[in-house]
Amino acid sequence: MAKELKDLTKRADNYSQWYNDLVMKADLAETSPVRGCMIIKPYGYAIWEKMQAALDAMFKATGVQNAYFPLLIPKSFFAKEAEHVAGFAKESAVVTHYRLKATEDGKGITVDPEAKLEEELIIRPTSETMIWNTYKNWIKSYRDLPILCNQWCNVMRWEMRTRPFLRTSEFLWQEGHTAHATSEEAQEEAKKMLGVYADFAENWMAVPVVQGVKSETERFAGALDTYTIEAMMQDGKALQSGTSHFLGQNFAKSFDVTFLNKENKPEYVWATSWGVSTRLMGALIMVHSDDNGLVLPPKLAPIQVVIIPISKNAEQLEAISAKINPLMEELTKMGISVKYDDSDNKRPGFKFADYELKGVPVRLVMGARDLENGTVEVMRRDTLEKEILPFEGVANHVQHLLVDIQKTIFEKARQYRDNHIYECDNYEEFKERIKDGGFFLCHWDGTTETEAKIKEDTQATIRCVPFGYEQTEGVDMVSGKPAKCRVIIARSY
C-alpha cells in the first residue's frame, strides 16, 4: 500500500484532519509561505479548470460576457457604500508604497519611504465598488441596459483562521455584476444565476444543494437579498457553495449611476452580483471522498480512466500495449480522458492506491491472463467494485459506467442529505441533536435576537429560508413567538 494512502486519517477518527490530509496527499493544494494563501497544485488546478469551463459556458448561455477590472481599489471607494466598509474593507491587504530600494549595506532591500502613495490602495476583496464606479461611464440610457458582466480573478480577504479551499486569504473566483432598468429584472437575474449555480452543483459536481434566501444577518454587505445554495458535507455540516445578491439601487446611489428611462427621466440603476469560488473545491472533495481518497465525479475528473498493465517481462508488456493502444484511441475519440500508466518505476499496487487516492473514476487492469482470455478488469472508484469483462466492447462499457458513476454518487449524496434533514420544534432536542450535524427545519420568529441566541448556544446559524419547501406557520422553538416559516439551521464551514 502506498505510503500516502496509509497515512490518510480516517473520516470517523477526525473528519477535519481527513480533509486536510486528503488535500495535501492527493496533490490538490499546499500551504505557502504567505499567511493564509495556498498554492493550487496542477492536479487540483486541473479540476478547477474543468469547473471554470463548465460554469463559463453556462454564464455565456445566459448572455453574460467576461471583462477585467483592476486588482487595486482606492480606499475612498469603500467609504462610499456604508455597509460595505464594515463588511469588506476591514480585513484587507493595504498597498501603501510603490517602490523598494537597497538597504544601506547593499545586502538587503527595504521599502522606499519616499514612495508613499497619496491614497492607499486595497487589494479587492470583491469588486462592486470598482465596477459601479465604471458602470457610471457605461450607462446613459435604458438602451445601455442590461449590462451582464463577469470576471474570473483573484480576491483577498485577510482571514484569521484559514483552511485550504474552504477559507483562504487569497482565493480564485468569478464575480458577476449586472445592471438593470427595473427592480423586477434585477431580482429575476439574481434568481436565475442562483439556478445556474444549483444546476452546476448538481449536474457537474454531483453535489445536491438546497436553494434559499439568507436572513438579514447573513446577507452580503450592501445587498437587499442574498440567495444561496447550501450543500451538506459528510459530517452533516453546511457549506455555503455560491451566493447571488439582489443589490437594489444601493451601489447605483453610492456611485451616482443613473439612466434615462423611456420617458427620458433619470432613474437609479438596479444591480445584482453573484459569485462562486475555489471554495467549491472544498465541497467537491468533502461530499464524495472516502477513507481511500478522493472520489471525483467523472464530468470534472482530469483523468477519467486509468489503464494499468501488469506484466512479468518486456514481451508481455509489449503485447498488452498492443491491445491497449487502439482502446486508448477509441476512448479518446469518445471524448474520454484516459491515461495509460506503463511506468516501470512503480509497482502496480502503488499505482492502484495512488489512482484511488486521486479519485480517478474508472481503472482498467490488464495482465497476462487477461491477454490469454481476451478480458480486462474494470474497477469503479466510487464503490470499488471490480468485474472481469470481455475486452471486446469495453470502451462502450466504460462510457456507460462513467455516466452511471456520475449519477450514483449524486444519488448517494442526495440520500445522505435527505436522511439528515429534520423538522424540529423543540429547542432542547435541537441543542442535543445538532451536535451530530444535519440540517434542521425549524420555525423562526424572524428576529435577530433568536438567531443570535441559537448561534451562541450551539454555534449553528440560519443557513436560509429554503425554496421549494411547503411552508406552514408555527411557533419559534426558542422564543415561543409566532413564526411565519421554517428556516434551515445548521453548523457550517
Next chain:
Amino acid sequence: MAKELKDLTKRADNYSQWYNDLVMKADLAETSPVRGCMIIKPYGYAIWEKMQAALDAMFKATGVQNAYFPLLIPKSFFAKEAEHVAGFAKESAVVTHYRLKATEDGKGITVDPEAKLEEELIIRPTSETMIWNTYKNWIKSYRDLPILCNQWCNVMRWEMRTRPFLRTSEFLWQEGHTAHATSEEAQEEAKKMLGVYADFAENWMAVPVVQGVKSETERFAGALDTYTIEAMMQDGKALQSGTSHFLGQNFAKSFDVTFLNKENKPEYVWATSWGVSTRLMGALIMVHSDDNGLVLPPKLAPIQVVIIPISKNAEQLEAISAKINPLMEELTKMGISVKYDDSDNKRPGFKFADYELKGVPVRLVMGARDLENGTVEVMRRDTLEKEILPFEGVANHVQHLLVDIQKTIFEKARQYRDNHIYECDNYEEFKERIKDGGFFLCHWDGTTETEAKIKEDTQATIRCVPFGYEQTEGVDMVSGKPAKCRVIIARSY
C-alpha cells in the same frame, strides 16, 4: 457615418493617437481610477480569451500543466536572487498593512496602524522567487523532473508611463516555469516555448515575428539567455511580443533546489521561464488595423461574421429574417461565430461603420433587391471589397473567405515587415534612416558601450541576434571594431 469612427485619428496624422483612440472607440479597454491600471472591456476581453484558449492548448500539447501560486511574495524572497532585486523588486506595489478601520468621526476609513505586517509583501511582478521556493519541496530526485508548470494570472509593475495593453501597471499574462535535470534540456525547453509563441503569433494573430536572442543588456533579470519574438508595427517600430528565458541554475542556487541524479549525487536544478501578456493585444491591434478601425484575424475575432438586414418595413424584415435564420444555423454548424443585427434603434450606415470599427472580418447585407434576386452582399473587412453573390452556397463562400482573410492579412504584414528590414553598414546613414522606422541589420562588436551609444544617439535598441539569418563577420558601424554577427536594431514600444 458613426460619430466614433469620424473621430478616429488617422494613422498618418498621429500613429500613437490613432492607437489610443482605437483602443477606446472599439470598446477594447479604458483607463481606470487606479494609476496605470486598465479596465479590459467585454469586447477586448473576448479577444484575449480566444488568445488564451489557443495558447493554453498549445502549451498543454507540449506537456505543460497549469497551477496557481500566491499573488503576494515576501519581500525577503527578492533579496535572494541578486539581479532580480534590481530588475523587478524596485518598482513594485508593497502591502504593509492588513486592516482598515473607521476614522474617529465615523465618516471615513483609515489604515489601522496596529495591523502592520511583520514583513512587507510585494504584489508579484513575476513569480520565479515564489515558484522556486515551492519547487524546493517538489523536487527530490531526477524522477521528479522535468516539472512543466504554467500559471495564468495578473502581475504588477509600477510603471511610470503607461499605455493601454502595451505597458500597464497591472497586466494579465501567463508565466511558465520549468525545472530540468540538465542544462541541455532546459535550453531546449526555452527554445521550444519560443517556437510555440512564434507559431501562435504567426498562425493565430497573423503577425509575422523575428525570433532571436537578446543581448546581455536586454536580458531578463536572472537569466543566462533571453529568447524573444519581435514584431514590426505599422510605424516600423518593434514590439517585443513574448520572451523565453534560460535561467541556468541561478534560481535553484538562490532557493537551494537540488535533486539526486541517477548516480544518487545532488545537483542543482536547471530552469526556464517564459511569458506572454495582454501586450499581445497591442501587437494585434497595431499590425493589422487601419483608419476605419480594427482589422481582426478571423481566428481571434469574437464575431467572425455579421449579417445586417436593410428593410423598409416589418414585412420585408420578416422575409429577410426567414432567409437569414437557416444561414445562421449553417454558419454556426461550421463553427463560425455569427451575429444577426436586426436591431431597429440604429440605422444601417451606423451599423456598417460600427462593425468596421470593431474589425468584424466579414459582413453580409441583405436588402429588398437581394431578396428579389436571390443574392446577398458580402464585404471583407481587410480590403473593404464588396461583391454581390448568389445567396445559395454563401455559407461555403464565407468559410473560404475567412481562411483567405487570415492568410491575406498575414501576407500583407509580412510584406510590410520584409520591406522594412534593411542591412546597414554606415552609422550616419543609420541615424538618418532609423527616424522612419524599420528593423536594421547591423554588425555589432558585442560591447555594451556600442549598444549604449546607439540608444543615446537614436533611442533605438538591439532587439535581438536573429535566428535563421545567414550571418557573416564584419565591422561594427559605430566602433569600427570587428563584429561576429549582425543584430536587429530598432526603436521599440
